[in-house]
Amino acid sequence: MTAIDSSRTVAVVGTGTMGQGIAQVALTAGHPVRLLDAAPGRAGEAAQAIGARLDRLVEKGRMTAADRDAARARLHPATDAGELADAALVVEAVVEQPAVKQELFAALEKIVADDCLLATNTSSLSVTAVAGVLRDPGRFVGLHFFNPAPLLPLVEVVSGHATDEEAAVRAAETVAAWGKTPVRCADLPGFIVNRIARPFYAEAFAVHEEHGIDPATIDAVLRECGGFRMGPFELTDLIGQDVNEAVTRSVWESFFHSPKFQPSLAQRRLVESRRLGRKSGHGWYSYAEGAEPPAPVDAAPRNAPEYVVAEGGLGPAAELLGMIREAGVTVRQEDEDGGTRLILPSGGQLVLADGQMACEFRDVVYFDLALDYRTAGRVALSVAPGAVRDETLAQATGLFQALGKKVTVIGDVPGMIVARTVAMLGDLALDAVARGAASAQDVDTAMRLGVNYPLGPVEWQERLGRDWAWELLENLHRTVPTGRYARTLGLHQWSYAAQDEADAMDAGNAVDAADGDAS
Template structure:
């Protein structure tokens, strides 16, 4: 499990299994039976009962976390590591964490003693023979993992469920050499496993549906939130999250804005918990870049997943983020965090004219009136825009650029214009200064800080959200996961304010397609070409218009 997705959730440690709620126990009678359904298949049903042993191989951070989750859920747990003494050290570390839960009142002393009595270090793989479930959390190396599971097959019963916690390797490939690949699945926990609720349950090409269902029900019984996923590069979260980083880095590479301003746009305007520059510094630039490159290569260098040259240079320079004292930002004692660009005060216009329906930004009409600005509204079919007294226009980011029009200022998409503390504007060299000042003054009158960036199509939040929606639609069409599971995974796995399909519901059926179509016309590399899935969804929901 790479820290890529886990670090993205470190800002919210609520709601996970931390010893307070072990969830609903499995039914002991639901132990797997060995009815063969074909080559490599074993039928499995329901959750693994609490009385059955769960084994974890690998005693690092993830292995300890998974072992703790199974332990608090009531299972006997055996922890194995190939390095002598490591498993015993991990058992002691888990015990210390249970002690801290008791001190915080999250676990009573009797429950702690009961749990400690069910946790044991294993010195040999043979000691895992009675395990009903074995979860592997070792080094991300395909050869090493395949060797481990081949050895485990010689030890455990044919009805034991085998699972890998890999975040970057193919579940299908790991299971490829197994005698019974049907009982093999991916269980991708997020770090720290005891706290974070999401688990991606990954069905490989040869995995039996009954095995995936049993894994799903077991994880659910542990108090986690499982989502089903096909074996695809990046699974759900690491696949669909790529634009959150990539589009921010692209805006930076285009010289349109600095990292602090881009981070502020996505957090203060877009509603994301952290901006991508701050987040990748926390994750580690090397880790984040490696995941991006892995997904890109796994998709045969699809331009939608192209890595960032600027991030590559950062990694090559050794500026890996917080762990090295410098990434996109400096860290350490005395380091000053760069501040986002914020425009100085400007006079607000006394009146504005709104033409058409502002769509996602319609709240601005009421907000302007509440601020004492006179608002005239017209239904004239000349587009959707806000007209300033001097004739300049304010337009919601749509994938076009200011330089294509005279006297146009674009403003970025917001999750909630009332709640947003910052609004981002873009203008070009042909935009009148009076128009830009009027736009700045208007949003300042609405109580917002204002950042002005360069003239880039789709700006920051809008292009990011449009790409997230596109990748999510494509994933559903290709059978990766359901729309509901994708939204759940993105909210719980990387703390997005809403999932891609909720964004799409709020923005309208055609919004993302139209933004990407305009972006593709200006950057015809294929990166922004709307997927066939998004095209079909859009036209189906619009009734073929």
Template sequence: MSANVTVRGSEDVTASEPTALTQDRTVAVVGTGTMGQGIAQVALVAGHPVRLYDSAPGRAREAVDALTARLDRLVEKGRMDASAREAAVARLHATEELGELADAALVVEAIVEHLPVKQQLFADLEKVVGDDTVLATNTSSLSVTAIAGGLRLPGRFVGLHFFNPAPLLPLVEVVSGFATDADVATRAYETMKGWGKTPVRCADTPGFIVNRVARPFYAEALRVYEEGAADPATIDAALRECGGFRMGPFELTDLIGQDVNEAVTRSVWESFYQDPKFTPSLAQRRLVESGRLGRKTGHGWFSYAEGAERPKPHTAPPAEAPARIVVRGALGPAEPLVGLFEQAGIKVRRTRGDGFVELPSGGRLGLADGESSFEYGPEEIIYFDLAFDYASASRIVLSARKRVDPETLNEAVGLFQALGKQVSVIGDVPGMIVARTVAMLVDLAADAVDRGVATAEDVDTAMRLGVNYPAGPLEWAEKLGPRRVCDVLRALHERYPTGRYGPSQAVARRCAEADEEDS
């Protein structure tokens, strides 16, 4: 599910166009908090002279001391030699006046996320630095275009969105505002490569790439929780142990800070004029209002008090596996399960059909498709969730209506336990957990590409590196097939007719193209 797009500032580079800043050019960082110090460290290790400025007296000097201590620790760990450390410290300087940044070739701002404050800072900087100085903001939530709106030379302004911790995480989003010159974006991009980072280009859109496309990872988990289908620990386990994600959304937002995550969600939602695809969660809002912000306050979705036990995901007790099953039709993305069943000693008979596994009791198992099991009336339907890789998944999630026959449910549980999987049984929820989350991630990713926000390759790279997804959403879409993604979204849209799940034009178009190819 890709498209050919041109992101502003991503035109082909010719030999006459500017390249990365050379190491002799000075880099200035304004703001000496966690991000400012991290960015300064990256530039310093890359070989540049670095100047730190902070409006609070003495803060820049404190930051220099903190950075020096960081370099000392790198030496102690054998990740930097002593001579390189001495040279880096000699290139690092604290400044008390903006005027001392006059000869900087690049100024990166990492101050408070407040538009008027940033606008004033860059207006002041423009009076000091040369016309060829590149001005950059590390904003994660504000419009790059708006920050540069009042500048005399807005073309030399660009977004450089680093991810925390900046010295460790490779991704940098190079954001072109409405007025950003293409050669400035190219110089910023090449400079980030020179610093050892993996830059991606994107247009100035709410949330840029990562914070725009990632919203469903949190939103769908919160929606399943709000519907009472599963608890946070079980939802986290489903996305981690079945979906292949590094962390579950509840534990991740506790780490990020519930207030921070909720503020980004709200900002993106409001910036898109309250588009239902980005609607915030009332449950998360209540958590923030209660002061349970996560690890930093000792309690979020989970307690972090000393000695507190983490809730365990719901795991079904051992059940006997059926000796034989019937696989009716192809199972699509779940087709690898057939071989796994056979390897576990379960006799499998294949017949034509509509993609279900028939159990000895007569009940049927189907891959989550956006429908609910209760819609089948008295027929015994149990859904199992999408896995990134069924062979390596350590947990399988099942969903069934409350009145499902216990014998049928036990057969389903035992079937997957025979593969060495833990099994979680959740409530009857359309699209379950992983399938609906992935479908929505694909939808937002495809829409971003279709609207020229970034290329498909850059979107996938950003999501793999920025938030550690097991695969880029568009790469995953190719694996699933456009029709399945579209069918899941359409089924969800029928059951939640709010516009949240209506397939984007990008997804709908690719699905129609696939239908034409098959006809």
């Protein structure tokens, strides 16, 4: 165990929201903590604020009065960087400006001992670049806490190009000793969470910009069908449109304007108009006093069809077949393998989202991917105006309503909402793994704990199967040939590895069967 002993001092420089949160985490883990801020008197104010939060923990029964008093005794505001000389770890949480951070660490390096770890809490800047001014960049790491730091469990431990492995391990084990969950990652733009999460926002904004459906309905589909805790429009209103757009723009610029990270023009207009979300009283939604949140668009009730014909096992939507039977609708199975469509009594087809547009076909209604069709409260359908008969849409709507689902009908959006989001999240996740940014396990852990995704994106791809995202993105790339939906090398490598594994398993099963026949 190489974690920093709790008797050693932890210093936090920068006493805004993040700095105070990080200080509280180290303090409650038993460390003496020193606070430093460039603004006179700010460190003392921060110490008082932290003390008040400890009081609230005592009031809620989450901390004893004795532990609070001991923690307060270990918390010391500093007025000069020289007071940090005995620190075993210094965490910086100042303004996100490289020059400011570099100047700070260059000064700190002359003050602290050679075995002191230096860490930045940056969420978007290059750890390597910040450490570039140091005499010994090997002891420099990124410790990216998530806000609010005392509550959220995840910490990204970022190794810069020159970071020593020993320093990264020590930082990760220290964070674990504080009760947090560390994930290791390389110094690539956005690290894990801020990089891989971009499609969650970008695809929703694109559906809105393509006039697929309104923001409230997109949010509802991603929550009630996709299983996400919040929709991207309400979440970015909470985060702040300026903050979220700045992170997107930073990642986009760091990847040399890759179309996979292209910012949203609609979000840019919100920022320009100072409609920044909750903090300004208006973002995608209004937060004025008395304002009611907009309701999602629900389809009117329709009758369920008497039967459907299943062509194939429906792939990732296979559980629907049993649910349809349970609802009293007859399922005629023509083929149990391959296909992902249902034939309705009208002769029209109900097809799982595959990245193609409904206008490419006649009398086709697409339905969206769900995290779990049994627990989903809503399912989205996509139609091309003039290309589907009213009878077909009514039967498709009535079928899902018979399963107890609210139904939303959106425009002709290739890949729909949940499906294209999940495919893009998986593509970027596998790309990050292939580039050595992080392990698949750490990617999944980061996305579940950092942004509350219902599944890690790699695990989600494994559940959906090797061909699902491959085919959907291939169709999307053909439909929207901008490069945004071009499959990454990571997805290629993962898909072929999954196929090799499946082939090996089939070969093993064949040998076992032959042995059984021989006996």
